[in-house]
Every structure is written in C-alpha cells, then in structure tokens.
Amino acid sequence: MAFGPNPPPIQAHICVKGGTDAIAFYKKAFGAECPFHALAEDGKRVMHANIEVFGGEVMLHDEFPEFGGGVLSPSSRGGASVTISINLPKPSDVNAAIARAEAAGANVVLRAEDTFWGARYGQIQDPFGHIWAFNAPLQETNP
Known part of the structure; x- marks a missing residue:
C-alpha cells in the first residue's frame, strides 16, 4: 500500500538516479525498510517507493525527464538543494549513523562534532547526491 492509515504531516519525497540501487543502499546504510515500491512501465525505474527510516518515512522515485517540470536527481542537477535532517x-547515535552510512558507501561531508548549539552533529552525502544530517542533544532532556 502506498498510503498508510497514519501518514506523517510532512514527508520528504526524493528523486534518485537508480531507484532500486537507492532502496538497497538505504536498507544497508540506515536499516531502512521498504514496505511498498512500484516500477514504471519500463520495468526498470522506480515510479514510487515508501522507505521507513529513523522512525519516519521518505518517499522516493527515479528520474523521469520525460515528465514536465524536470524530474531530475541531485546527480543530474549538479547537487542537492535540501538537507534531510x-x-x-x-x-x-550520530557517530554510529555516520559510520554505518560511510561503510555502506556514503561520503562524509562533515564528521560528527559537538556544536555551539549543544548538539552532536554531522552530515553525509549518499551515492545519489542527497545530503543527510544527523543531530542529537549533547545532554539528555527530561520531558
């Protein structure tokens, strides 16, 4: 099912070049699950996939330059325009997430470090051009 009973109020929907490979990468790098994906009529490109990751959901699809609006990935556009935080x-957990992603083939953009805003923070770029940032408070907060 492409649309579950409790969709989050905000979801990232990313375009990749090589959707099937991207799904495999996110499983390996982030421990993601892919409960749904559908291929396009060509039987090769991913028309739509739901990726469950880090307690949230990211939707993804392959490039479709033949559709209006230039549906292209960061790889084809020359870089990402957003960061997925x-x-x-x-x-x-930040250190572990970055290490796992790097072992799976991601490039580390910013090694994990303690920041002035009181968090451990770092970034990776996945093989499909998307930037992922990982953030955790340095001190636990009590609710």
Whole structure:
C-alpha cells in the first residue's frame, strides 16, 4: 500500500538516479525498510517507493525527464538543494549513523562534532547526491 492509515504531516519525497540501487543502499546504510515500491512501465525505474527510516518515512522515485517540470536527481542537477535532517536521541547515535552510512558507501561531508548549539552533529552525502544530517542533544532532556 502506498498510503498508510497514519501518514506523517510532512514527508520528504526524493528523486534518485537508480531507484532500486537507492532502496538497497538505504536498507544497508540506515536499516531502512521498504514496505511498498512500484516500477514504471519500463520495468526498470522506480515510479514510487515508501522507505521507513529513523522512525519516519521518505518517499522516493527515479528520474523521469520525460515528465514536465524536470524530474531530475541531485546527480543530474549538479547537487542537492535540501538537507534531510535526522534527529536522534543520543550523541553516540550520530557517530554510529555516520559510520554505518560511510561503510555502506556514503561520503562524509562533515564528521560528527559537538556544536555551539549543544548538539552532536554531522552530515553525509549518499551515492545519489542527497545530503543527510544527523543531530542529537549533547545532554539528555527530561520531558
């Protein structure tokens, strides 16, 4: 099913060049699950996929330059225009997420470091051109 019963109020919908490979990468790098994906009529490109990751959901699809609006990935556009931010509970989770993504083939854009805003923060670029940022508070907060 492409649309579950409780969709989040905001979802990222990313375009990639190589949708099937992207799904495999996100599974390996982030421990993602893909409960739904559908291929285009050509039987090769991903028309739509739902990727469950870090307690949220990202939708993705392959490039479709034949559609209006220039549906192209960051790889074809020359870079990403947004950063996908992941908020994690502990500083060590940031280190672990970046290490796992790097081992799966991501490039580290910014090694994890403690920041002036009181967080552990770092960024990776996935093989499809998207930037993912990982953020966790340095001190645990009590609700």
